[in-house]
Amino acid sequence: MSKENKDVLYGLYDDEEVLLKAVDQANAGHLEIMDVFSPFPVHGLDPKLGLSESRLHIAGFVFGAIGTLTAFLFMTWVFTRDWPIIFGGKPYWSVPAFIPITFELTVLFASIGMVVTFYTICGMAPGIWNPILDDRITDDKFCIAFDVTGSEEAEKEKLKSFFTASGASEVNTKTI
Amino acid sequence: MNQFSFDSRLKNILIGFMVLGLVCLGITFFVDDELHTRFWTNYLHNSVFFTGIALMSLFIMAAFTTAWSGWHTLVKRIWEAYSLFLIPGLILMLVVIIGIWGHFHHLYHWADAEAVAADPILQGKSSFLNPGWYTFGTLIIVGLWILFAVRIRQLSVDEDANGTTDYDHHRKIRIWSAAFLPLAGFSSAAVIWQWIMSIDAHWYSTLYAWYTGASWFVAAMALTILTIIYLKSRGYLEKVNIEHLHDLGKYMFAFSIFWTYLWFSQYMLIWYANVGEETVYFLERRENYPVLFYGNLILNFVAPFFILMRNDTKRKYGTLVFTSIVVFFGHWWDFFQMIKPGARTTAMEALAHHAGEHGHEMIAHGEMGAHELPFALGYTIPGFLELGTMLGFLALFLFVAFDRLSKASLVPKNDPYLAESLQHHVEIHGEEGAH
């Protein structure tokens, strides 16, 4: 996140269907949306905003694979090289008995890795205050925000008229 | 097109394959040993496999109906058609039953009165493992399944014509479906024990019925996907979109893993505790049938797991068709490895008995399975005759299914969930949005 303050012009909508139409209008008018905020995930929004598919699951796969290898190779090393012991007449390298722990560590590594990645790339952590445009965004308002730092008055007027035309219930500016 | 027409070209192709199957069975019969073990095991293997797919289709439909799935409505006619194969399935099993009474085959160790007389363990089981119960159990249980399949089908077809907006038909279908679930749960175990587990007559495993059921389930899903894609390529089922196939692909993926879970649970527990009476089953397969044993895991776990793990492979016809074929063949292979080794041992003992004293060398391998058995095509791995027979049975299955499919509209018109199923592409986010 950049340290510099931004001037943000934003409009609040009461319904996600109105919001979706407004985003279409903004796209048609070549207005550059900074971000959209909502109290719950709005479906059909991502393609309209041109958001590419999240690659988080790839991270999950990589972390999981690391977990698999860690568990399996470690147990193999312990029981064939470091301290081989016979248990219950089974071979040193008893693969079926290694499966449960290998599975558990795969899941554990994948989950922790993904969750940590998620919070890191979203810039979230305990104690962080991210700028919030309006308190009702986590309640019942849907918000489209434009970055108007250094924009001309005419530009802002154009955006405001867009908000009125697209059915926004409130339009505000805020410096964040 | 909502009405499937079973044209003569398709009929001829399927009849052609059925003839191929018959020819293969015939050749098997004549090149076989004097007990015709290969012929009978092939016959039993395919009869059980395809009857089970019919059962699982009915089960899937009943479970989805009970759980208010909705999205599967456009696909359900295929399952209805599959489930009606239970009728020919029962006829196929009747041949096995006649074989038991007439001593035409030596599939089951326990059916041989002399063997039972000399074997206290078989005597202990004889009040369950006997021709009477085998006949009675098969007739009653498969008969009940048929009753449910026919009734649900009737209600469903009648709904097309006479369905009203109070959805009385659907309510009745739901009651029949809910009642079928526990019935299937109890009864499938009983026939699985008799049809398959009793081939290794001394051996027992409490998990066996569930394992077998999971195998049928995945095979039914794979065949469903293949049928849908075939019908779509012919211009039918145009409303079934990639979302439906994605869901079916997810089921195939999830239940392949579930099957593996059951396989592992059964194998690992027996391997770990190492109780001789139980271990013999897997030891025999691992030592004498390694291709079957490891091939089973590669076809049914490794392949679907790594191919279908990605989301996009469940959304492409190419990968779906490929995986479905692998998995369908894989579960046929699974039943092959369940049936063949045990039946082969039984037959070898019987043959040795027929051949007199010196024949005992052939059965030196005995109970513990520690000795090597020679390679034998049709036992150690499936041969061309087995593949031909399988294609013949598959053609019979599809013939019956397509025939039934052509008798009613492909789209269940008055089903209350039809709209949801039609709008399934909207649903994709319903699932993600859920969390």
Add this chain to the structure above:
Amino acid sequence: MSAVVSPIREPLIEGGKSYRQITEDICSPTESAPNVAWIVAFIISVAALAFYVFCVVWTVWVGIGSWNLNRTIGWGWDITNFVWWIGIGHAGTLISAILLLFRQKWRTGVNRAAEAMTIFAVMCAGQFPLIHMGRLWLGFFIFPYPNTRGPLWVNFNSPLLWDVFAISTYFTVSLLFWYTGLVPDFATLRDRAKGIRKNIYNFLSFGWTGAAKHWQRFESLSLVLAGLATPLVLSVHTIVSFDFATSVIPGWHTTIFPPYFVAGAIFSGFAMVQTLMVITRKVLKLEQYITLGHIESMNKVILVTGTIVGVAYLTELFIAWYSGYIYEQYAFYNRVMGPYYWSYIGMMSCNVLSPQIFWWKKMRRSIFVTFVMSIFVNIGMWFERFVIIATTLARDYLPSSWSYYTPTWVEIGLFVGTLGLFFTLYLIFTRTAPVVAVAEVKAILKSAGDQYLEPNARHAAKVVKEEVETQA
């Protein structure tokens, strides 16, 4: 535009709620002072928790000899309680993960509380393996760490060690899953709060903003976590069952144990969810979010899993006879007819027979019957574990060492005490976090709110008309 929903589906949110009202209804209980009922319940729970601490100290001080275990019956109430609690801790993840695969929208009303319950139940379960070691302070021996004894490693081939990994993984992943779901809802609480509460909830919400990209990643994360949690939840009780089934003890060594334990776990988990939900929805006035429809669906799950467990009981009995193995046969004869026959009766009647009343819709939708049944199932599932553990051990291979076992007050105290721990945590949860997943409920409002019922049904009829009838 409305959603396309089948006309025969019940609404999942009643009372014609708006987004605003949903926020208000679910968040407000955390913002007011607790009522008398809560305070009384909390005091009782904390008292039980204090008694638990006392019993643990007693066990450690006096030694494991303060329990009535003997050399024949080496596992008694301790492991019974462990398996019982871990089983209860299965419903939450099942609701969040597996029901997602089955497209069951009703899970959104109950998943938050069920997941919280899962985490607390796993915490209670985790106590018992630790306490039954006797020397609590050496508990870290169960983890593989480099040490000066060789290093001598733990036995990776032992199912007891698999349990260590399974339960710690399950606890961690459930916690991550639950907490990630809570983050946007904590942000809702933050944006309603003032002063110090705002600071606390911002800390808890990690600075959530609700940006589109964040929601997208959030959903992707939830989906993959659900995908991971599905096999995980199966694996946990499977591995618990391996503790018994890898042995050669008749009655324990049976291959059906893994799936049958999982079914039993789901069964008991749902029963506990019902016990809690029936009370929670009433006290927090959430009847419009956790509707009779939700209760009915959960009762159906109880019926299904109870019957699966019944199939497994009968399979075990049958195969014991079929095996022709006299020790196996005796083990099951002993369960039904032996000295602990009463626990077998308790198990069968509570787990298999009594849930069958849920075949009647009227019973499934009766709050009273649901509550009574949920208690029955909880008792029955406790008996099941007791039957498996104590009954089996009481009659081993050597008749001269056959024994009988009754718990001491310490063992009973530990069990009652963990109930105190569980309810203390749950009561705190209901006061501090939204008990229903606010964002998720909002997301299904348009498809499952009762005011949208008719438009959605009309829309559905229109879709059918357009797509099917025009073609024919």
